[in-house]
Amino acid sequence: MVIADAGVAPERAAAGFIGRIPVRNIWLLMLYASDLFRKAGPTRVDVERNPDEIADLVAELLAQAVEERQRQQLSLGYRPRCADLSRVRGRIDVLRTERRQLLARGAVACRFVELSVDTPRNRYVRGALEAVARLVTRPDLRHRCRRLAADMQAQGVAGAMPSRAELSADRIGRHDAKDSEMLAAAMLAMDLVLPTERAGARPLPMPEREEQWARRLFERAVGGFYRTVLPRERWRVRTGGLLDWPIDWWTEGARDIMPGMQTDVVLDDALATRRIVIDTKFTSIVTTGWRRETTLRSGYLYQIYSYIRSQAGRSDPLADNAEGLLLHPAIGEMFDEAVSLHGHLIRFATVDLAADNGAIREQLLKLTLQVKEETDHGKHVRA
Numbered sequence: 193m194v195i196a197d198a199g200v201a202p203e204r205a206a207a208g209f210i211g212r213i214p215v216r217n218i219w220l221l222m223l224y225a226s227d228l229f230r231k232a233g234p235t236r237v238d239v240e241r242n243p244d245e246i247a248d249l250v251a252e253l254l255a256q257a258v259e260e261r262q263r264q265q266l267s268l269g270y271r272p273r274c275a276d277l278s279r280v281r282g283r284i285d286v287l288r289t290e291r292r293q294l295l296a297r298g299a300v301a302c303r304f305v306e307l308s309v310d311t312p313r314n315r316y317v318r319g320a321l322e323a324v325a326r327l328v329t330r331p332d333l334r335h336r337c338r339r340l341a342a343d344m345q346a347q348g349v350a351g352a353m354p355s356r357a358e359l360s361a362d363r364i365g366r367h368d369a370k371d372s373e374m375l376a377a378a379m380l381a382m383d384l385v386l387p388t389e390r391a392g393a394r395p396l397p398m399p400e401r402e403e404q405w406a407r408r409l410f411e412r413a414v415g416g417f418y419r420t421v422l423p424r425e426r427w428r429v430r431t432g433g434l435l436d437w438p439i440d441w442w443t444e445g446a447r448d449i450m451p452g453m454q455t456d457v458v459l460d461d462a463l464a465t466r467r468i469v470i471d472t473k474f475t476s477i478v479t480t481g482w483r484r485e486t487t488l489r490s491g492y493l494y495q496i497y498s499y500i501r502s503q504a505g506r507s508d509p510l511a512d513n514a515e516g517l518l519l520h521p522a523i524g525e526m527f528d529e530a531v532s533l534h535g536h537l538i539r540f541a542t543v544d545l546a547a548d549n550g551a552i553r554e555q556l557l558k559l560t561l562q563v564k565e566e567t568d569h570g571k572h573v574r575a
Contacts, residue, residue, distance in 0.1 A: 210406045213474060213521045214546035219246040222383045225412035227376035229420055247327040250380050251337055254324060257374035258317060258340050266347065267368040269311035277302050309347055312354040312362045313375060318344040319353030320378035407474035414472050414519065415457045417556055428460040438502055455499060459560065460510060467510040470517045471496045477520035477527050477542055488540060492518055500536050517559060521545045530563045537563060
């Protein structure tokens with residue numbers, strides 16, 4: 193089934209582009225990819241229905257989470273410090289003590305750790321409040337975010353904002369689990385950037401990296417959407433799973449050079465006892481062929497076929513009849529086709545990222561419905 197565009201729909205006309213991919217609202221993908229979408233609860237529906245207010249809604253959620261943490265006191269953490277003291281605390285810095293002749297003045301240089309609210313996590317949240325305040329449209333919400341950032345600084349959160357790499361070393365324990373929603377909102381707020389080819393306030397000089405970033409975002413958004421929206425009592429959603437090759441024997445060193453296999457998203461349906469292995473790509477689903485005007489990209493087809501066939505015949509019963517789904521963003525036309533190869537259904541579909549949020553949601557949910565083959569008539573129908 194191929195649906196060609198009869199014209200440019202109003203919602204598509206408002207879309208921007210990442211490379212050749214039309215994207216109406218990349219903030220929605222960021223929302224699906226973030227932990228905030230899963231933690232937002234009832235607010236999640238409002239976020240999806242108001243695509244032009246995502247920055248305000250994220251700022252609102254972030255402000256609420258920060259206010260809640262401030263009422264209960266911000267989380268404390270240990271930080272290293274160096275200071276010249278009148279008594280020994282921690283370890284003595286002998287070199288600094290001698291070089292500055294501190295003993296003659298009744299002091300000693302010490303290195304120690306102390307409890308403080310000036311942790312990487314709190315500094316990141318304060319920086320997110322300052323950043324999102326520049327994006328929101330409501331003056332009262334902008335003032336609220338800036339006030340909360342100033343309050344955090346007055347409480348002692350005054351250090352430089354850490355990078356994501358530095359923040360990754362900060363683990364959230366059981367005693368400060370309430371920070372997780374605040375941190376998820378802060379991360380999404382810091383991701384609210386529109387990487388298009390139009391000029392903007394924040395230059396991104398390497399367009400290749402923009403498309404690479406968007407490809408990874410699309411993969412995470414699809415996984416986050418299904419993990420949150422599909423009912424947990426029926427569906428199990430996994431992302432980034434590693435697969436093994438069914439190797440019977442190998443020469444010395446062969447396993448070291450075999451390419452790895454890593455799935456993007458795997459959906460297990462407990463009710464229908466079926467598995468859908470999804471491989472996302474941020475390119476056109478078809479290309480110009482040697483003998484045909486358009487053809488599927490053979491490398492992608494071989495890849496998804498290897499994913500599902502290599503796992504058949506193992507201890508996992510769902511792998512024997514696993515389905516494959518190649519999911520691409522739409523470029524000018526919509527595709528939803530399927531074939532059966534050696535008992536495995538492989539589906540080739542697109543999702544229109546230039547559509548409104550409700551349409552994107554409907555398209556993604558439709559891809560979880562079963563495709564049944566009618567061999568008598570040589571066609572397929574959707575259940």
